[in-house]
Amino acid sequence: MTIDAVHLTKQYRDVRAVDDVTLCVAPGEVHALLGLNGAGKTTTIRMLLGLLRPTRGEVSLFGERVGPGRNPVWARVGYLVETPSAYPELTVTENLQVMARLRGLRDENAVIDVIARLGLQPHAHHRAQTLSLGNKQRLALAKALLHRPELLILxxxxxxxxxxxxxEIRNLLHDLAHDGVTILLSSHILTEVARLATRIGVLDHGRLVWEGATTDLVTQARPRLRVTVHDPGRATAALRAAGHAVSAEDGGLALTGDRAIHHPEEVATQLVNAGCPPTRLALEQDDLETCFLRLVSRS
Structure with missing residues (x-):
């Protein structure tokens, strides 16, 4: 495994920021950690990078245990954590040149190449303090990619x-993954993650409440038949008498049974016969955000 984290826990006095998280990321995988603000994503990432010592548990990258002190494994890892940082008085190029020296890079074209790859050419000679937040983020990503890492933690x-x-960043990460780079990223933007990640882990209050393939999350989207009528009480009674499971939802009625979903015309006929014809009848399916929020609410 590229990342192998077992029983990671981080306790701050009375607050357990990360609670017994076990996480495995295979080579070439794009793995996303999803969660609301304060869910424990950044704390988990900081422990993976050795920036925080776990209260309990351990982390291995490329089979090497992460701990205090120098470790040759960091030459294979690029990362971006929290707020992007840079030397404010130095230009974009100068910041990257400093990073290249710290990394011991001998490739003179490395800085030029990464500036082009992140679309920073127009700002190459601008001081970092003058950059917009978006371009500061691009500079931070450029620093993470400068040494062509095998693992990116973002x-x-x-x-x-x-x-x-x-x-642009999604396409860049997609290309890197296609080239065999393993990527672990955190985000709260579900739609973007779903378009990029092969696996997703959902964190809530420090716990990993769900993990699986992105396609598995999509299959959790629940189909339902949405019905609008003038007399919801009468319609509910008629549908329940016909054996349907009915619930009130957003000013209408929702039916989730297979019979209603596969035979909406039967539902319409039953409502007409009961004297409350539908004004609207439509098949709908949960979006990914609804699936995500449902997973979080379960915890």
Missing amino acids: DEPANGLDPAGVA
């Missing part, structure tokens, strides 16, 4: 980017 990589920038 905390909210689309933070501060406009929709076009979000799409």
Whole structure:
């Protein structure tokens, strides 16, 4: 496994920020940690990178246990955690040159290449303090990618980017994954994650409440037949008498049984016969955000 984290726990006095999280990420995988603000995503990532010592549990990257001190494994890892940082008085190019020296890179074209890859050419000679939040985020990503890592660990990589920038970063990460780079990212933007990640873990109050393939999350979307009538009470009684499970939902009625979903014309006929014809009848399905919120509410 590229990432193997077992029983990670982080306790701050009376607050358990991360609670017994076990996480495995295979080579070449794009794994996303989803969660609301305060769910424990950043704390988990900081422990994976050795920036925080776990209260309990351990982390291995590429089979090497992460701990205090120097470790050659970091030459294979690029990361972005929380707020992007840079030397404010130095230009974009100078910031990357400093990082290249710290990384011991000998490739003189590495800085030029990563500036082009992140679309930073127009800002290459601008001081970091003058950059917009989105371009500061691009610079931070450039620093993470400078040494061509095998593993990228990114905390909210689309933070501060406009929709076009979000799409650019998504395409960049997609290309990196296609080239065999393993990616672990955190986000609260479900739609973007679903378009990129192969696996998703949902964190809530420090606990991993669900993990699986992205396609498995999609299959949790519940279909239902939505019905609007002038007399909901009478319609509910008629439908229940016909054997349907009915609930009130957003000013209408919702039927989730297979018979109603596969035979909506039968429901319409039953309502007409009961003297309360539907004014609207439509098959709907939960979106991914609803599935995500349902998983969180269960915990």
